Amino acid sequence: MDMSVLIALPVIIPLIIGALSLVALNNHGVQRILGVLGTAAVLVAAIVLLWQTWLNGIKVLEVGSWPAPFGIVLVSDLLGAIMVLLAAITGFATAVYSLKTVRKRFERFGYYPLLHLLLAGVNGAFLTGDIFNLYVWFEVLLVASFALLIQGGERAQMEGAIKYVTLNLLSSALFLTAIGLLYGLVGSLNMADIAVRLQQVEDPKMVTLVAMLFLIAFSIKAAAFPLFFWLPASYHTPQVAVSAVFAGLLTKVGVYALYRVFTLMFTGEVDFTHQILLWMAVFTMLTGVLGAASQYEVRRILSFHIISQIGYMMLGLALFTPLALIGGVFYIMHHIIVKANLFFVAGMMYRLGGSFELKQLGGLYKKHPGLALLFMIPAFSLAGVPPLSGFFAKFILIKAGVEAQAWWAVAIALFVGLFTLFSMIKIWNEAFWKKAPEPAIEVPAPYRNTALYWTTGLLAAMTVAIGIFAQPIYVLAETAAQQLLEPQRYIEAVLGGAK
Amino acid sequence: MSRQFNMRSLILSTGTTIILPLLLLFSLFLLLRGHNEPGGGFIGGLVAAAAIALKLFADDYPSAKALLRVHPLQLVGIGLALAALSSLPSLLVGDNFFTAQWWTLPLPIFGELKLSTPLIFDIGVFLGVIGTVLTVIFTLVEAEH
Numbered sequence: 185m186d187m188s189v190l191i192a193l194p195v196i197i198p199l200i201i202g203a204l205s206l207v208a209l210n211n212h213g214v215q216r217i218l219g220v221l222g223t224a225a226v227l228v229a230a231i232v233l234l235w236q237t238w239l240n241g242i243k244v245l246e247v248g249s250w251p252a253p254f255g256i257v258l259v260s261d262l263l264g265a266i267m268v269l270l271a272a273i274t275g276f277a278t279a280v281y282s283l284k285t286v287r288k289r290f291e292r293f294g295y296y297p298l299l300h301l302l303l304a305g306v307n308g309a310f311l312t313g314d315i316f317n318l319y320v321w322f323e324v325l326l327v328a329s330f331a332l333l334i335q336g337g338e339r340a341q342m343e344g345a346i347k348y349v350t351l352n353l354l355s356s357a358l359f360l361t362a363i364g365l366l367y368g369l370v371g372s373l374n375m376a377d378i379a380v381r382l383q384q385v386e387d388p389k390m391v392t393l394v395a396m397l398f399l400i401a402f403s404i405k406a407a408a409f410p411l412f413f414w415l416p417a418s419y420h421t422p423q424v425a426v427s428a429v430f431a432g433l434l435t436k437v438g439v440y441a442l443y444r445v446f447t448l449m450f451t452g453e454v455d456f457t458h459q460i461l462l463w464m465a466v467f468t469m470l471t472g473v474l475g476a477a478s479q480y481e482v483r484r485i486l487s488f489h490i491i492s493q494i495g496y497m498m499l500g501l502a503l504f505t506p507l508a509l510i511g512g513v514f515y516i517m518h519h520i521i522v523k524a525n526l527f528f529v530a531g532m533m534y535r536l537g538g539s540f541e542l543k544q545l546g547g548l549y550k551k552h553p554g555l556a557l558l559f560m561i562p563a564f565s566l567a568g569v570p571p572l573s574g575f576f577a578k579f580i581l582i583k584a585g586v587e588a589q590a591w592w593a594v595a596i597a598l599f600v601g602l603f604t605l606f607s608m609i610k611i612w613n614e615a616f617w618k619k620a621p622e623p624a625i626e627v628p629a630p631y632r633n634t635a636l637y638w639t640t641g642l643l644a645a646m647t648v649a650i651g652i653f654a655q656p657i658y659v660l661a662e663t664a665a666q667q668l669l670e671p672q673r674y675i676e677a678v679l680g681g682a683k
Numbered sequence: 684m685s686r687q688f689n690m691r692s693l694i695l696s697t698g699t700t701i702i703l704p705l706l707l708l709f710s711l712f713l714l715l716r717g718h719n720e721p722g723g724g725f726i727g728g729l730v731a732a733a734a735i736a737l738k739l740f741a742d743d744y745p746s747a748k749a750l751l752r753v754h755p756l757q758l759v760g761i762g763l764a765l766a767a768l769s770s771l772p773s774l775l776v777g778d779n780f781f782t783a784q785w786w787t788l789p790l791p792i793f794g795e796l797k798l799s800t801p802l803i804f805d806i807g808v809f810l811g812v813i814g815t816v817l818t819v820i821f822t823l824v825e826a827e828h
Contacts, residue, residue, distance in 0.1 A: 188779070188780070189774055189779075189780045192770070192780045192781070196767055196770060196771075196780075199763065199767045200764060200767045200768065202763070203759075203760045203761070203762075203763035203764035203767060204760065204764055205760070206756055206757065206759055206760025206763065207757050207760035207761055207764065208760075209754055209756050209757050209760070210754070245779065245780055246779055247779065247780060247781045248779065248780075248781040248782050248783065249778060249779040249782040294756070297760070
């Protein structure tokens with residue numbers, strides 16, 4: 185058996201598990217077991233895939249034996265494999281967390297099948313080597329996310345969902361238009377093939393135009409400045425497990441697409457395209473962190489911080505030096521785990537403290553010191569306090585900024601880091617440190633929270649581990665960045681290396 | 684008590700008992716014909732769903748539901764699972780993931796029967812379409828009650 189099937193596993197396992205849990209529609213126990221086992225299987229597959237990609241270089245699978253550039257290829261380079269592993273970690277954590285938090289009502293309306301469909305879409309987007317197929321996976325994950333977002337049918341959810349759906353459909357339409365123009369320009373949909381053919385196009389202005397369309401489409405998905413407001417309008421409305429998986433993964437699919445497209449295909453006019461990226465990155469960081477400062481609802485604060493963090497990741501791509509790309513990849517690795525975890529912790533704060541509003545929370549440190557610790561690790565990592573993962577991520581990026589002499593970007597990145605710390609301390613002071621407000625909120629009878637503590641604890645341990653083992657993680661990010669900077673390897677693997 | 688449709692009539696009801704099996708057979712015909720000629724799982728699924736919708740109009744909701752036996756969403760699940768699983772047999776013979784596999788089955792009178800993974804995929808689509816369309820229709824009917 186060919187090992188290349190490994191590349192398809194992160195996509196096909198969630199699809200099969202999702203379909204099976206749809207068959208077991210009325211049996212919630214089976215759905216839960218399938219959820220944990222299925223996401224665990226994807227996790228194992230993702231680890232092996234990353235290991236194999238690390239050892240043997242870029243792996244390619246020609247689906248259905250249709251040769252590239254005509255058929256669809258799945259490609260696992262280091263960036264793709266890293267993203268799949270992060271998605272698998274988030275997926276598994278969410279499945280375990282859902283066991284105790286997702287209400288029966290939502291399970292009956294297909295929570296688990298939708299979750300698996302979402303994960304299949306995310307993994308498909310990370311692995312595909314075909315630009316139209318990328319669009320299809322985007323749609324798959326969007327359809328699943330629409331449905332997950334409005335489960336429950338509350339007013340706030342509908343309001344958020346309308347903004348979410350409208351802007352994301354606009355983005356999809358732009359994406360599709362860009363693909364159409366690109367196909368008209370080069371006559372291919374295979375990304376490696378496009379990269380080769382773009383070098384022979386005689387109309388560089390047209391190429392830049394198409395590049396800008398992709399930039400707008402993906403930056404909407406990534407919630408970058410200026411079209412980010414769908415995110416804070418919607419991310420705090422669904423149940424916490426859904427918020428966490430959205431926060432961890434969805435915007436990062438947009439970031440990944442930017443990384444893929446602007447390192448592989450559109451590198452002809454770097455001075456122009458990446459300059460725009462740089463400005464977008466700076467404004468994204470700023471607006472996100474300033475938006476968070478004015479919020480007093482835990483999930484909304486965290487949502488705004490997703491935006492500011494997206495800015496850092498875009499900064500890595502925009503500077504486009506080896507060190508900056510390393511920083512960007514490192515940042516993505518650190519961010520997905522920390523962000524999902526913070527939402528998980530927010531959910532526990534709600535269960536134990538009775539509210540998401542900072543004004544109504546208080547005294548959690550005294551009652552639940554374990555939870556306080558579990559909040560502190562990802563929160564301080566997000567803010568960039570050494571020796572946690574966020575410190576190294578920010579440090580590499582800022583060092584890259586100094587080397588590239590992008591002083592403004594460096595200054596703003598530092599400022600935003602400080603403000604992030606301010607935000608996290610705000611949550612700490614209000615929810616954990618200050619005395620519980622009178623009259624205290626009635627918290628329902630004690631839950632069994634062991635599974636939740638395990639989930640957040642494991643993710644927190646990973647955050648610490650990324651900080652402690654920053655050196656090997658750095659080497660991994662470095663190799664991934666090298667592959668991005670030498671698209672020739674990707675192209676050869678897809679077009680030349682395949683049998 | 685379930686609400687009765689205005690258009691309920693003896694002629695439609697009697698006609699449906701005759702047409703329903705024919706429609707279902709026709710949908711299967713479309714499904715199997717689809718590999719080389721117009722037809723396929725999608726169209727076949729639409730026809731089959733239309734047949735069950737006809738039953739719904741001619742008789743009532745419970746009898747249409749009884750005809751299906753399972754929840755339409757479960758049908759979607761079975762369909763999707765079949766479609767996804769049809770990608771795997773290629774691995775057993777060492778081909779690339781999702782490569783189409785063909786088997787010919789010699790039959791005494793009819794010549795030979797061609798079976799393939801695209802057919803399994805198409806059956807998956809067929810069930811998926813029936814399930815999706817009927818989920819929509821049944822949800823609307825339930826909203827009426």
